[in-house]
Amino acid sequence: MTDQFLVAGIDFGTTYSGWSYSFKHEFDLNPTNVATKHWHGEQLVSSKAPTCVLIEPDGKTFSAFGNDAETKYSQLAGNPAICQKWYFFRRFKMKLYNKTIKREMEIEDETGKKVKATTVFAVAICYLKNDFLSIINDRISGVINPAEIVWVLTVPAIWDDGAKQFMREAAVEAGIPAEKLTIALEPESASIYCRNLQLERSGGEHTLSTLKSGTKFLVVDAGGGTVDITVQEITTNGAMKNIYKASGGDWGGTKVDDAYIKFLADVVGNETLLEYKRTHMEDYLYLISDFEVKKRAVNLLQSNITVTLRISVTLSELVQKIKGKTLEDLLKESQHSSEVSLSRDKLKFEIGFFVTFFKPQIDSIIDHVSGIVEQQNVSEIEAIVLVGGFSKCLLLQQAFKSKFKSFKIIVPNDGDLAVLKGAVIFGHKPELISQRVSRYTYGVESLFPFIENVHKESYKVICEDGKPGCEHLFDKHITSGQYLDVGEAQVKQVYTPSTSWQTYMPFPVYCTLDQNPMYTTDDGCHYAGTLTVPFEGSGLDREVDVRMIYGGTEIEVEATEVATGKVHRIKVDFLS
Known part of the structure; x- marks a missing residue:
């Protein structure tokens, strides 16, 4: 660029x-x-x-x-x-x-x-x-x-x-x-x-800027919805290359909010909460917003505090109307009666119970990162960087410091803005990322000559030239876990039409976690999208030279008609 x-x-x-x-x-x-x-x-x-x-x-x-x-x-x-x-x-x-x-x-x-x-x-x-x-x-x-x-x-x-x-x-x-x-x-x-x-x-006392070339580090981007985890290595020119495929899950901060809402639903009933949301949306949004403020502001590492959340009187009135009981009575009847109480318009949580809203997500993140650092091909990681809005959670920070004591734990002061600001730096200088790792094995569904005693007899077809072919074959382009140099073509293949009248050939693109699939019908293979390769003229001898670049943030395809030299820049359609 x-x-x-x-x-x-x-x-x-x-x-x-x-x-x-x-x-x-x-x-x-x-x-x-x-x-x-x-x-x-x-x-x-x-x-x-x-x-x-x-x-x-x-x-x-x-x-x-x-x-x-x-x-x-x-x-x-x-x-x-x-x-x-x-x-x-x-x-x-x-x-x-x-x-x-x-x-x-x-x-x-x-x-x-x-x-x-x-x-x-x-x-x-x-x-x-x-x-x-x-x-x-x-x-x-x-x-x-x-x-x-x-x-x-x-x-x-x-x-x-x-x-x-x-x-x-x-x-x-x-x-x-x-x-x-x-x-x-x-x-x-x-x-x-x-x-x-x-x-x-x-x-803190550590920074990525002082790490030498060859240093490996792990980035945990803990956002509101997803937690994205990558493993990178600093190269000799100061750029960074990914050395392990991106992974993660839906363990972000909104799951903490969901746990709070589930607690309320357990107490007042799902139907009551849905009706509250339908008829008192303003109060419901305030309830969520107040929780958002408290979950950021409260020091969750303190053991002897009470967390107070405001509850609108409209919820108490609706509970009385639907349940025939007061909200305070429902709390006393719940399994959390010793941990949560109501005083006028305030819910009061013992800190030990309040942190249970966070625990499942934090445990999932820690377990997943533990599995990654134990991988042989990502050994010798020196640092773990925590960014994203959820990285501000002191419980999450403490969990990392406790579990990964031999690592440098880096939590930037404005880690919640690291993605927002880093996007601009990437726009100025995208070459700062020099290598990525494929999450999937990619390939196209192709028709090749049939091989007796190798291919499935049920997939045998007779082609236009009278020769037998095998359909549903997985023509592999790249393999799950393969290193992909940014900007370089990983696939260079020549395709020819299967019929003399074709003006284009759609190739269904498939992906799988299996490193060596044979057929696109194998278990775990999924249709991802369609690559449409154009053919001009007529006849079976038309060739198109296709270059596919999988190392970018999006897949790039360049198709060159051999006879004319005409170049087409095409996209895989993943939304068809």
Whole structure:
């Protein structure tokens, strides 16, 4: 990528989202000098805004984002008949995790009403884009040429190709030019930022900036929805290469919120909580927001404190109406009567019980990281870097320091902004990541000559030239765990049409964790998308030279017609 005048990053998070930027001259002086916006809410001032979108009753028209969306929806909630016609989405990013993504898929809002998913994501990205442009134009009006802006959109490293493509298409729908858009992987962005931090901003006695070439370290990007984990090594030129495939799971901070909501549902009943959400959305949002503030502010390592959360009187009234009992009575009847009490409008938790909301997620993260560091091919890790919003949790930090005593534990002061700021650095200098590791074995479904006593007889077909072929064969391109040098083609193959009249050939792309699949029908093989290779002219002797680059954040394909030299830059369609 050539030098750009301005790089803008968008960190589209599960819980919070924001934008960041730096000019080329600022980057040259100090790569970490990345500007962000301060968003103001009723209870928090943050460098990110809540990932909330309000859409008008037509299901298409954008109304508000972030704190504004929460406030406006809360006001609408005063009139349930009107409010139920609007669409309110929050924390909807996880709708793309571990799912089969299609272009026309719909997602549900907070009350179960459905809207096309690309509409929701696109209007959110569009708002962040326009908000950035309005502020930057106020700063230097008339100077910015849109062609000089590179946009970087972050996604979890553990997302599959369909989810990445979905985010790209949503960003293009939001008005970001496709040729100016770069997809960045969240833990990579975080490590790039931390690599440039000096000691005083690295949160302790260790920093990545002083580590020598050859040093291996592990990055744990603990966000609101997912926890992304990568293992990297510092190269001789100061760049970083991944040495283990990205992994992780849905163990982020929102699971802590879910545990709190489950506790309430256990006490008052699911039907009561759903009715409360439907009829008193403003109070319900405040309940969640108050918990969010407390889970950040309370020192969870103290043993003799009580955590107090406010409960609106409307919940007590609804409980009395539906259950015929007071909320206080239900708490006394619950299994948590000795650990939780009610005093007027305040729920009071013993700290020992309050931390149980966090424990399952923290245990899952620690167990997963333990499994990685025990792998032989990632031995000699010296440091573990904790970033992301959930990394601010003292319980999580303490768990890492206790479990991994022989490692340098690095928790940057602004680790919750590491992805947001690192995305901008990546946009200026993407070559800072020189190698990635494939999570899957990729290949295409192909037809090859049939081999007796090797291929399945049931897959035998007769081709146009009269010779027997075998269908459903897995033509492997790369293997799970394979090192992928960024920018280099991992696959160079020549394809010919199977019929004389073909003008294009669609190759179904498959992926699997199996390193040596034979057929695309093998257990564990999944259809991922379609690669369409063009053929001009006619006849069976037309050849197309296909180069596939798997080492980028997105798969790149270049197809050259051998006879004419015509080059096609094509994409694998993972959303078909």
